[in-house]
Amino acid sequence: MSQNTHTLHLFFEDPIKLKMGQLVYQYLAMGNTEQARRWADKLGGADLDALWDAQWFNQEAVAEPGHLTLRFDTGTHDDLPLRALETLFAHGLRAAVLEVFYDQVGETERMHFDRGQWVSRRAFMDANPQWRAVVEPAHQDGEGQDGEAEDRYACSKDPAKPLAVAKLRQQEEKRKREAQEAAEAFVEMAKAMGKSGKSPVQGLIAVLLLRAGLKGLMHAVVFTVVTVLLFKGFWLWMGLGLVLAVALPLYYMATEHKALRGDDGDDDADPPGDDGPATVVAAQ
Amino acid sequence: MLTQIEWWGGVIFVLGALTYRMVMGALERPADGIPWYRLMMHVFFLAPAALLAGYFYPLTQPALQYGYLALLAVSLLVVAVMLVQEMTGDSGEGQEEGRSKEPLKEGATAEAEEYEEPGWLMSVVGAIVLYSPVLTACGLASYKAWPMVQRLA
Numbered sequence: 001m002s003q004n005t006h007t008l009h010l011f012f013e014d015p016i017k018l019k020m021g022q023l024v025y026q027y028l029a030m031g032n033t034e035q036a037r038r039w040a041d042k043l044g045g046a047d048l049d050a051l052w053d054a055q056w057f058n059q060e061a062v063a064e065p066g067h068l069t070l071r072f073d074t075g076t077h078d079d080l081p082l083r084a085l086e087t088l089f090a091h092g093l094r095a096a097v098l099e100v101f102y103d104q105v106g107e108t109e110r111m112h113f114d115r116g117q118w119v120s121r122r123a124f125m126d127a128n129p130q131w132r133a134v135v136e137p138a139h140q141d142g143e144g145q146d147g148e149a150e151d152r153y154a155c156s157k158d159p160a161k162p163l164a165v166a167k168l169r170q171q172e173e174k175r176k177r178e179a180q181e182a183a184e185a186f187v188e189m190a191k192a193m194g195k196s197g198k199s200p201v202q203g204l205i206a207v208l209l210l211r212a213g214l215k216g217l218m219h220a221v222v223f224t225v226v227t228v229l230l231f232k233g234f235w236l237w238m239g240l241g242l243v244l245a246v247a248l249p250l251y252y253m254a255t256e257h258k259a260l261r262g263d264d265g266d267d268d269a270d271p272p273g274d275d276g277p278a279t280v281v282a283a284q
Numbered sequence: 285m286l287t288q289i290e291w292w293g294g295v296i297f298v299l300g301a302l303t304y305r306m307v308m309g310a311l312e313r314p315a316d317g318i319p320w321y322r323l324m325m326h327v328f329f330l331a332p333a334a335l336l337a338g339y340f341y342p343l344t345q346p347a348l349q350y351g352y353l354a355l356l357a358v359s360l361l362v363v364a365v366m367l368v369q370e371m372t373g374d375s376g377e378g379q380e381e382g383r384s385k386e387p388l389k390e391g392a393t394a395e396a397e398e399y400e401e402p403g404w405l406m407s408v409v410g411a412i413v414l415y416s417p418v419l420t421a422c423g424l425a426s427y428k429a430w431p432m433v434q435r436l437a
Binding site: 229231232235236237 | 285289293298333
């Protein structure tokens with residue numbers, strides 16, 4: 001079974017918090033929830049459910065000088081440990097580096113966090129040069145030898161600008177929820193199509209074309225309202241709006257149809273521009 | 285009909301808005317730093333739009349007149365800079381194209397002929413057609429501003 005392998009380097013504000021975090025995670029890894037809860041309370045009342053996800057497996061917590069390394073695996077569809085990071089940042093975590101190996105595609109991704117924010121690799125190294133040797137060990141050893149060591153850590157996923165972990169988590173949740181809703185909607189539609197004996201693909205194409213048509217109609221209405229309100233010449237703008245109300249939906253639908261058919265269906269698909277003049281004549 | 289803008293002014297506005305959307309959509313956003321070229325493009329379209337709107341109103345107060353003249357000066361300056369850039373090909377996109385064409389020139393010339401840039405005259409004509417709403421707005425604003433300038437002189 002495919003899985004995602006996570007390695008999380010955690011750097012705390014002071015050695016005491018590091019020790020407490022270490023005890024929490026070592027007890028959690030061993031399955032001793034009671035002791036873990038006791039130390040989580042000492043860490044400032046951190047919520048155990050937030051710190052640890054029951055879906056994680058193959059877990060291991062290794063205390064190293066100056067930081068804590070956490071390793072665990074998740075299913076391929078499970079979330080990044082953003083909730084745990086968010087909670088830890090509220091309880092004495094200073095910085096963290098997350099490395100995820102996606103077994104299914106054989107790719108590694110790294111994310112850098114500093115003071116509660118997701119930052120770029122460069123920003124992380126500028127702010128915490130002392131931890132570079134820890135999070136990128138080969139880079140330190142093999143510096144100046146070849147480019148291979150450099151490339152190993154070039155898989156960092158950097159944000160355009162620093163983003164708070166809490167916000168990142170909300171975005172991820174929203175994205176996942178929307179994808180889920182879209183998938184459910186499609187399944188529902190496919191079921192309905194199956195009942196009426198129509199192909200789900202044809203149904204989906206019809207829905208997309210309808211949406212393109214409505215988009216065109218909405219654009220035409222907005223254009224008419226804005227121009228009539230702003231400029232003199234009521235009948236000119238009403239007439240133009242009427243022409244657009246016919247031409248725009250047809251144009252958008254033709255474009256959408258062409259995009260849906262892809263490259264193989266070009267022979268019989270009319271170019272979108274051809275609809276323009278025909279529509280104008282029809283409208284008049 | 286909330287404004288004093290005539291129907292033909294509306295047509296210029298609509299055409300200008302279309303051009304604005306096309307041009308801004310084609311411009312790439314630089315990865316880092318301040319997007320100066322994009323900012324200038326915004327000014328290039330929005331300042332003449334304000335001038336065109338002002339054309340349909342009587343600017344009786346001196347402050348409004350001075351403001352209109354200042355806006356006209358800014359617009360004319362930006363339009364002049366843009367036209368010069370179009371002629372010399374020294375725009376943000378122009379540099380990209382120039383770089384990508386380098387290897388072609390070194391390689392086979394026959395194939396490269398298809399990708400040859402049009403002459404500078406065609407570039408200027410193309411730019412004038414594309415930017416005609418902006419140029420018309422600047423022309424109308426200059427026509428309106430001329431008596432104000434004469435009064436000041």
